[in-house]
Amino acid sequence: MEIYGHCAPGFEPLLDTFAANFRQSGETGAAFAVRRSNELIVSLWAGRCDREGQVPYTEDTIANVFSCSKGVLAVLAMQQVAAGRLDLDRPVADYWPEFAAAGKAAITPRQLLCHRSGLVAFRERVADDLIYDWDGSCARVAAEEPWWPPGSRQGYAAFLYGWSLGGLLERVSSRTLPELYREVLADSLQLDGGFGALGHRSTRIADVGPLKKPLPELRENAVAHAMKEDRQGPVAKAFSNPVSLLTGSNGSAWRGALIPAANGHFSARDLAGIYGDLALAKGAILDPHTVAEARREQSRERDAVLQADVAFGCGFVLSGRGADLRFGGDWGFGHPGAGGSVGFADPEREIGCGYVTARLGQSLFMDRRSVHLVEHLYRLL
Numbered sequence: 001m002e003i004y005g006h007c008a009p010g011f012e013p014l015l016d017t018f019a020a021n022f023r024q025s026g027e028t029g030a031a032f033a034v035r036r037s038n039e040l041i042v043s044l045w046a047g048r049c050d051r052e053g054q055v056p057y058t059e060d061t062i063a064n065v066f067s068c069s070k071g072v073l074a075v076l077a078m079q080q081v082a083a084g085r086l087d088l089d090r091p092v093a094d095y096w097p098e099f100a101a102a103g104k105a106a107i108t109p110r111q112l113l114c115h116r117s118g119l120v121a122f123r124e125r126v127a128d129d130l131i132y133d134w135d136g137s138c139a140r141v142a143a144e145e146p147w148w149p150p151g152s153r154q155g156y157a158a159f160l161y162g163w164s165l166g167g168l169l170e171r172v173s174s175r176t177l178p179e180l181y182r183e184v185l186a187d188s189l190q191l192d193g194g195f196g197a198l199g200h201r202s203t204r205i206a207d208v209g210p211l212k213k214p215l216p217e218l219r220e221n222a223v224a225h226a227m228k229e230d231r232q233g234p235v236a237k238a239f240s241n242p243v244s245l246l247t248g249s250n251g252s253a254w255r256g257a258l259i260p261a262a263n264g265h266f267s268a269r270d271l272a273g274i275y276g277d278l279a280l281a282k283g284a285i286l287d288p289h290t291v292a293e294a295r296r297e298q299s300r301e302r303d304a305v306l307q308a309d310v311a312f313g314c315g316f317v318l319s320g321r322g323a324d325l326r327f328g329g330d331w332g333f334g335h336p337g338a339g340g341s342v343g344f345a346d347p348e349r350e351i352g353c354g355y356v357t358a359r360l361g362q363s364l365f366m367d368r369r370s371v372h373l374v375e376h377l378y379r380l381l
Contacts, residue, residue, distance in 0.1 A: 001046055005031075005059065008041035010380060017376045018044045021369045026211040029057040029358035031268035032373055035276025037350045042377070043269060049206035049358055051250075062193035062265040063206035063356050064249050067158070068343050069195065069264025071335030072185070072274060073165055074113060074294065074315020075285060076177075079184050082290040085172045088113070088314065092164075095171045099164075102145035111150055112157075112165050114298035114312040118146030119164055120155040120305055121237035128244040131159070132257040138167035147234045148304075154312070155304035158238045159245055162261025165315075177258060188284060189273050197255035197265040205265060206358040207250045208339065214362050218324040218371065221364045222307035238305050262338075268354040271343030275334055276352025279345040291347070295333040308364060317365075319344075324365040328353070328378065336365045349381060 001022040007014055014032070021027040029047035033040065049057040080086040086095075088110040093100035099107070104119065111117040122144060130136055141163040147155065157164070166177045173180050181194055192202035226235040240246055245262070248254045254263055277283040278291055286294070297318060300311035310325070311318040319325065319332035327334045327344035328351055334344025339360030345352050353374060361367040366374075 003044060003046045005044040006042075007044070008039070011042055011377070013380065014042055014373065014376055015044060017372055018046070021372070022046060025215055025369050026213050027357065027359055027369060028053070029061070029206055030369070031057065031059065031061065031356050033268040033272035033354045034377060035272045035352040038276060038280060040269070040272070045268070047358070049204065051207045051209065057206065057358070058204055059269060060192045060202040060267055061204040061206050062197065062200065062202050062267050062270070063341070063358050064197070064208050065264055065266050065271070065341040065343075065356055066262050066337035066339055068266065068271060068335050068337035068341050070161055070261055071316055071343060072181075072195075072264055072266070073162060073260050074335075075185060075274060075278070076169055076180055077109065077113060077165060077315060078286055078290050078294045080169060080172050081293070082287055086168075092168055096142065096168055098139070098142040099168075101143050104146060104150065107146075107150045109165075109168060110298065110314065112161065112168070113314040115154050115156050115161070115303070116151050116299050117157065117164070118148045118150045118153065118155065119144060119160050120147055120157045120234050121160065122241050123147075123237065126242050128242045129253075130242060131244055131259055132253050134258045137163045141167065153304050154299045154301050154310075155234060156238070156306045156310075157261070158305065159259070159261050162259055166258070166260045177260060185274070185285060189277065191266070191270045191273065193264070193266040193270055195258055195260045195264050197263070200265070202267065205255065208358050208360055211359045211361050215368050217363060218366075218368065219308070219322060219364065221362065223305075223364065226307050235305050235307065266354075266356065268356040271341075271354025271356065272352045273354075274352065275343050275345035275354065276350075279347045279350045279352050281350070295331065295347075306364065323371045323375070324363060324367070326374070328374070340367045340369055342366050342370050353377070
């Protein structure tokens with residue numbers, strides 16, 4: 001396997017670790033990028049990005065990074081906070097009156113961001129094509145009932161996070177979400193991708209598919225067990241209502257839709273760029289006070305949907321003790337995505353890291369491919 005890209009002096013050994021993912025872990029197309037103190041010190045890519053194995057994976061190839069998208073959406077939310085348009089502790093319904101329905105009148109943006117709203121899944125069966133209808137999805141979320149009293153429990157909103165927070169951002173910014181993303185983030189950082197796969201700087205899109213041989217897990221993934229145990233419960237509904245949430249991620253409908261909790265398509269360079277800026281003492285996209293608020297712990301407990309102990313800031317997963325949630329140092333924050341992609345910031349070392357893969361693993365958070373790269377990176381610092 002030929003590896004492309006560059007490593008700054010002293011970081012060349014990362015090339016061997018990246019190559020080992022292809023030899024030993026079933027990788028077929030992936031990229032890894034690191035920014036340090038606003039300098040791109042690592043950018044590696046290799047493999048093929050199409051199902052037939054004919055199209056080369058490039059530095060600007062974008063791939064579906066699934067829940068890594070949530071971290072990007074959180075940046076947009078915190079930008080609106082910094083601009084004075086969004087108050088984290090004012091009811092969402094003050095900005096979006098329809099959202100007050102079904103017991104949600106007191107839910108705040110902070111609760112949406114740290115997954116304490118109780119709004120984790122659609123209760124009633126919804127049509128498969130609803131997720132491709134932005135206005136319809138937002139309206140359905142606004143009418144939905146929380147699964148438990150808001151604020152009482154932490155429960156990861158796997159997909160509803162995107163429609164609830166995205167719908168709110170459109171109302172406070174007076175912009176469509178794609179317009180807001182381009183104006184305040186994509187253009188300033190020259191990002192390759194964005195929400196959905198179409199209309200971005202890069203038109204190179206990777207087809208995603210499962211690893212042919214699952215990797216050994218770093219922790220027990222209790223989500224699948226919980227889904228089977230109660231098919232009408234919040235865990236099962238969060239990931240499979242509608243069932244189209246689990247299928248079609250290479251299809252034109254998915255790629256053309258706005259599903260901002262899960263269908264962001266980014267390059268590794270994008271994620272490293274976003275988080276590299278957030279890791280700076282004074283970055284371009286958020287002021288230091290807002291970054292500090294974004295990464296300040298808001299909730300930490302066994303998550304009712306993820307079935308694991310997780311800590312959240314405002315839209316970001318906080319660095320933990322386990323290797324699969326270790327985002328550099330103790331102050332690290334970011335967001336992993338289903339399948340193995342991850343982006344994170346380490347403010348202590350001014351590091352921003354992005355790993356994007358076309359071969360999807362089954363780990364709940366980071367898997368062995370990204371963990372090996374990150375651990376090796378930190379041994380070299």
